[in-house]
Amino acid sequence: MVDSLLHSIIMCRIEPPSVRRPKGGKGPRKDPCSCANIDHATVTHMAIKWDVHFQLKMLVGSVALHVKLLKDTTKVFLDIRDLSIRSINVDGIDVEFRIAPNSYTFFGSKLCVYLPEDKSTAGTEIVMHISYTTSNEASALQWLKKEQTTDGKAPYLFSQCQAIHARSIVPCMDTPSVKQTYEAEVSVPSGLTCLMSSIGEGSKGDEERTTFFFKQPVAIPSYLLAIVVGLLEKRDISHRCAVWAEPSVVDKAHWEFSETEDILSCAESIVGPYIWGRYDMVCLPATFPFGGMENPCLTFLTPTLIAGDRSLVSVIAHEIAHSWSGNLVTNSSWEHFWLNEGFTMFIERKICGRLVSESYRQFMAFNGWTNNLIPAVHEQFHPTHPFTKLVQEHENVDPDVAFSCVPYEKGSSLLFSLEQRLGGSQVFELYLRDYISTFSHKAIDTYQWRDHLYSYFHDQKEILDSFDMNSWLFDVGMPPSKPKYDEEMVVDCDKLLKEWIDADETTVKDITKEMYVSMKPLQQIEFISQLWQHNPPIEHYKLDALDSLYALTNSENCEILLNWIRLCVKSRWEPIFPRALRFLNSQGRLKYCRPVYRDLSNWPFCAKEVRDNFLRTRHSMHPITAEMISKDLHLRHQTHTVCF
Numbered sequence: 001m002v003d004s005l006l007h008s009i010i011m012c013r014i015e016p017p018s019v020r021r022p023k024g025g026k027g028p029r030k031d032p033c034s035c036a037n038i039d040h041a042t043v044t045h046m047a048i049k050w051d052v053h054f055q056l057k058m059l060v061g062s063v064a065l066h067v068k069l070l071k072d073t074t075k076v077f078l079d080i081r082d083l084s085i086r087s088i089n090v091d092g093i094d095v096e097f098r099i100a101p102n103s104y105t106f107f108g109s110k111l112c113v114y115l116p117e118d119k120s121t122a123g124t125e126i127v128m129h130i131s132y133t134t135s136n137e138a139s140a141l142q143w144l145k146k147e148q149t150t151d152g153k154a155p156y157l158f159s160q161c162q163a164i165h166a167r168s169i170v171p172c173m174d175t176p177s178v179k180q181t182y183e184a185e186v187s188v189p190s191g192l193t194c195l196m197s198s199i200g201e202g203s204k205g206d207e208e209r210t211t212f213f214f215k216q217p218v219a220i221p222s223y224l225l226a227i228v229v230g231l232l233e234k235r236d237i238s239h240r241c242a243v244w245a246e247p248s249v250v251d252k253a254h255w256e257f258s259e260t261e262d263i264l265s266c267a268e269s270i271v272g273p274y275i276w277g278r279y280d281m282v283c284l285p286a287t288f289p290f291g292g293m294e295n296p297c298l299t300f301l302t303p304t305l306i307a308g309d310r311s312l313v314s315v316i317a318h319e320i321a322h323s324w325s326g327n328l329v330t331n332s333s334w335e336h337f338w339l340n341e342g343f344t345m346f347i348e349r350k351i352c353g354r355l356v357s358e359s360y361r362q363f364m365a366f367n368g369w370t371n372n373l374i375p376a377v378h379e380q381f382h383p384t385h386p387f388t389k390l391v392q393e394h395e396n397v398d399p400d401v402a403f404s405c406v407p408y409e410k411g412s413s414l415l416f417s418l419e420q421r422l423g424g425s426q427v428f429e430l431y432l433r434d435y436i437s438t439f440s441h442k443a444i445d446t447y448q449w450r451d452h453l454y455s456y457f458h459d460q461k462e463i464l465d466s467f468d469m470n471s472w473l474f475d476v477g478m479p480p481s482k483p484k485y486d487e488e489m490v491v492d493c494d495k496l497l498k499e500w501i502d503a504d505e506t507t508v509k510d511i512t513k514e515m516y517v518s519m520k521p522l523q524q525i526e527f528i529s530q531l532w533q534h535n536p537p538i539e540h541y542k543l544d545a546l547d548s549l550y551a552l553t554n555s556e557n558c559e560i561l562l563n564w565i566r567l568c569v570k571s572r573w574e575p576i577f578p579r580a581l582r583f584l585n586s587q588g589r590l591k592y593c594r595p596v597y598r599d600l601s602n603w604p605f606c607a608k609e610v611r612d613n614f615l616r617t618r619h620s621m622h623p624i625t626a627e628m629i630s631k632d633l634h635l636r637h638q639t640h641t642v643c644f
């Protein structure tokens with residue numbers, strides 16, 4: 001008995017715990033969110049031609065995919081969602097194609113293209129020309145009537161392809177493990193400006209239509225394809241930075257984001273040269289679902305960053321940092337999203353540490369742990385939820401549903417802990433540069449990251465082995481240990497918090513506003529967030545006093561407003577409801593809308609009104625926003641069957 005047991009243990013190749021790999025797999029796992037046969041073929045270049053039709057809410061055009069066969073194959077599989085394929089030819093020869101029947105789910109469908117026999121051997125390079133149109137419900141696009149824009153003067157279109165929405169605007173290998181250059185010709189109604197995640201190469205047209213030309217010479221994953229069309233004006237910030245926005249917004253955005261060149265230069269001093277040429281930003285209409293999106297050469301930004309005091313520009317540092325982590329060194333699938341976002345959060349805070357102070361970097365990391373990671377693990381999910389893992393498994397999982405701050409905060413905390421153990425900030429910055437230069441223009445997974453870490457710090461193996469890496473990477477819940485933070489900037493927050501918690505109806509009148517107004521905005525956010533997280537909930541007389549002293553309900557800073565609304569709703573303070581509803585209807589940022597919709601729908605006092613509000617406004621929301629909130633409110637159950 002013992003012998004056979006011993007034999008089976010020896011034969012079943014028990015790997016050391018530190019190299020836990022995906023189920024049943026040796027080496028990199030295929031991206032479960034794509035049906036592309038990337039081991040047989042790869043796309044190296046896309047040449048896109050689109051006519052933008054606002055009345056139809058459709059892109060009509062074609063794409064020429066430059067495909068290289070990696071193995072003998074007579075088929076190329078592409079990802080599509082809601083595309084009407086008109087015709088496909090390979091090097092000018094019409095070819096058969098099929099769309100896998102009944103495969104439609106949130107992943108979309110598999111487009112199978114059959115190659116001529118004489119173009120099916122390994123090493124062959126072909127040009128696959130696909131004529132197609134998008135659906136008027138393409139999940140990557142939001143079409144705005146002029147009335148929905150800030151200035152109300154012209155229609156507007158913008159895209160959001162991350163994570164798996166590129167397939168709704170172009171047939172492609174919609175996985176971050178495939179990188180391709182691209183060029184585009186886009187025809188739009190004259191008078192409107194078209195911008196893309198690339199270098200603009202001019203335009204030509206007549207009074208009816210204008211065609212804009214673009215080139216992206218750096219190979220990028222499909223999720224970084226991006227387009228915006230609207231009545232836009234530009235303001236230069238430096239020789240390589242500018243901001244675009246609607247006329248009534250552009251000067252406010254220009255002032256708010258005027259430190260962008262300083263941030264970009266600072267980033268270069270940490271992680272190396274900026275290779276993308278331009279760093280432009282477009283400040284989108286308020287329905288944009290995210291704080292920022294790191295589309296190369298053209299970061300997309302929410303107007304909720306315009307606080308009037310430049311206090312929220314760390315998001316720009318974040319998007320700039322993506323020019324290295326994410327856009328150059330890319331996660332090979334969304335299961336390893338933390339490589340994109342954990343590194344970017346870490347670099348963002350490095351930049352802010354350089355520009356403000358090291359104690360500010362420490363405070364940002366502390367704030368991330370206490371105000372983002374803890375609520376995400378304990379309130380948005382629960383400590384045993386699989387989406388609280390750093391490395392996830394996305395079989396039949398929609399990345400939009402799995403999305404949270406966990407990859408950002410758990411990932412950056414992991415790097416923060418490693419920095420402290422492996423020699424401190426300067427030592428770790430040298431590692432960071434080596435990591436970026438080693439994997440630039442590649443797509444990697446956590447196992448490749450880990451192997452590089454061990455080889456770079458080969459002389460500190462004992463320290464690495466003593467670190468509970470597997471628990472950080474693969475376990476649910478909060479990390480097994482908390483980094484040590486310099487809490488110098490926490491002291492004032494804790495002092496003010498204690499003053500308010502300990503106050504009673506008499507002494508609350510003695511609290512003055514001096515300490516609060518002397519704090520940095522991030523400290524004010526920390527203070528209000530701690531009040532929100534405090535149990536029991538804060539008494540109504542204190543909320544009255546807080547609002548009259550600090551004017552929180554009328555704050556221009558959306559981060560402060562979010563935490564104040566959540567605090568008041570948790571305390572069931574009814575005067576906040578009108579402001580909360582205005583907040584929901586004034587912008588579409590998921591980071592704000594999802595928690596506030598969830599909180600309000602769980603409050604019997606206003607549950608029905610807030611759900612009715614959603615049903616009334618959902619059609620003017622971005623598709624992603626509408627989808628996520630309807631799931632949060634349990635208004636529809638998407639049955640996810642296995643895709644292919």
Ligand SMILES: CC/C=C\C/C=C\C[C@@H](O)/C=C/C=C/C=C\[C@@H](O)CCCC(=O)O
Pocket residue numbers: 162163289290291292293334335337392399400402403404407589590591
């Ligand atoms: C574990 C989840 C794996 C993959 C998810 C990937 C993408 C999800 C999709 O919903 C797109 C997310 C885009 C995020 C863009 C910007 C963020 O860095 C900031 C979001 C929070 C904010 O609004 O500030």
Ligand SMILES: [Zn+2]
Pocket residue numbers: 318322340341344
């Ligand atoms: Zn990011």
